[in-house]
Amino acid sequence: MNVEAYIKSFAADVTIKQVFRNNETKPIEAVYCFPIEEQAAIYSFIARIDVREIIAQLKEKQEAQREYSDAIRQGHGAYLLEQDEKSQDNFIINVGTLLPGKECHIHISYVSELNLVQNGSSIQFVVPTTIAPRYNPEKGGISSPA
Template sequence: RQQPKPEYVSLKHVTVEATIRSFAADVIIKQVFRNDEATPIEAVYCFPIEEQAAVYAFVAHIDDREITANLKEKQEAQQEYSDALRQGQGAYLLEQNEKSQDNFIINVGGL
């Protein structure tokens, strides 16, 4: 089965705020993307992170909505994601992948 050709969403703006404390840093990265397509898409957001880094929060602002990530069991999260997409709702799914631990990857459906 042939994979669909990936399409890219335009990155419009980036801001970075960092606080350094001894040997650690707290970094907040804000990125603004825009879907220029006429229909909603399922996007995959991928951001490289260092091996020793930890992502402790993820918040997405879609139009006037704020979506905050919650930790759930893998099967429950996958089912909720699939159900939301089937119902035409926006959905987000973050999974840890053993092959890509140096990337933060989240599926953003209904963008």
């Protein structure tokens, strides 16, 4: 994972670059959950395999899920980025039909407002790196993320 951030005043423009590799002997669907600041807004999602680059389009959730499922069923490569319904600060990437030995490069860009700390004398920039278990009173305890 590689993180690049441009910080100006009280805002951060962040790009996260990640690589998924299929080390299996058959095609897989890679599913990856990642945390993001709750107040952040994703504005770009790009997936690249070999020389093919896919730039995401914003769609209604049901339409995007249907198109993703249809593409997977037909054996095509497909990508889906969606916000976790259980937690607004987690996102899920689905990389479908990743062929054996292939790598998928994912670039996600977002903007986020920075917090004031130390009595307003400094700003704080945080890149979440783990998804912590969440307390769920309906289930009577702590549930695993995503």
